[in-house]
Amino acid sequence: DIQMTQSPSSLSASVGDRVTITCRASQSISSYLNWYQQKPGKAPNLLIYAASSLQSGVPSRFSGSGSGTDFTLTISSLQVEDFATYYCQQSYSTPVTFGQGTKVEIK
Amino acid sequence: QVQLQESGPGLVKPSETLSLTCTVSGGSISSYYWTWIRQPPGKGLEWIGYIYYSGSTNYNPSLKSRVTISVDTSKNQFSLKLSSVTAADTAVYYCARRSWYSYDSRGYSYYYYYMDVWGTGTTVTVSS
Numbered sequence: 001d002i003q004m005t006q007s008p009s010s011l012s013a014s015v016g017d018r019v020t021i022t023c024r025a026s027q028s029i030s031s032y033l034n035w036y037q038q039k040p041g042k043a044p045n046l047l048i049y050a051a052s053s054l055q056s057g058v059p060s061r062f063s064g065s066g067s068g069t070d071f072t073l074t075i076s077s078l079q080v081e082d083f084a085t086y087y088c089q090q091s092y093s094t095p096v097t098f099g100q101g102t103k104v105e106i107k
Numbered sequence: 108q109v110q111l112q113e114s115g116p117g118l119v120k121p122s123e124t125l126s127l128t129c130t131v132s133g134g135s136i137s138s139y140y141w142t143w144i145r146q147p148p149g150k151g152l153e154w155i156g157y158i159y160y161s162g163s164t165n166y167n168p169s170l171k172s173r174v175t176i177s178v179d180t181s182k183n184q185f186s187l188k189l190s191s192v193t194a195a196d197t198a199v200y201y202c203a204r205r206s207w208y209s210y211d212s213r214g215y216s217y218y219y220y221y222m223d224v225w226g227t228g229t230t231v232t233v234s235s
Contacts, residue, residue, distance in 0.1 A: 031219070032219060034222075036152075036222075042228075043228050049219060049221040049223075050219040053208065055221075055223065087151065087152055091219065091220040091221060094167075095168060095169070098154070099151070100151050101151050101152075
């Protein structure tokens with residue numbers, strides 16, 4: 001199985017901050033990487049697919065980059081509604097695997 | 108727009124079989140893959156498996172011996188059965204649509220899969 005490791009596991013930030021979350025795969029996965037946002041008690045919501053493609057309806061302050069083993073999710077200017085947990089997920093091979101999550105909290 | 112809704116018992120006894128159904132509304136179940144994912148309390152996401160509308164399946168090896176996913180296109184539903192459950196199977200269970208983005212390059216077709224529509228989730232507790 002491909003292991004996905006996110007860092008940090010949690011972070012505190014203020015509204016307006018630029019936030020970066022990193023995801024590392026245990027082997028090369030090309031650009032087969034997706035990002036999801038999950039708020040408490042809700043289902044995950046797709047933000048980015050294929051490493052850098054913005055899902056329809058997702059604000060442009062979210063962006064993704066990377067290929068191979070190292071990937072980044074960036075929120076350019078953190079908004080109140082962005083406080084949530086973020087997961088990366090590889091779709092290179094089955095079993096599909098997720099990172100352990102990064103919780104973004106209010107400073 | 109397409110919506111998914113999970114249904115099934117919220118409490119299952121140890122050693123019994125967990126059975127859930129996901130109803131697809133606002134669109135056809137045809138031409139897509141359909142996925143089950145779970146999330147234990149306070150933990151991350153675990154992929155259980157998916158089924159194509161034609162019936163072909165792919166399961167997580169860690170659960171494969173206990174999992175069956177099936178589809179009923181006439182009802183626009185797909186289902187999950189997980190046998191011999193234990194307390195470790197207590198989780199929120201989500202159904203989701205597996206969509207894809209594809210492009211052709213140098214004679215090859217590349218497919219990038221992702222889960223773009225999710226149900227609200229249903230909590231299943233395994234307890235006697």
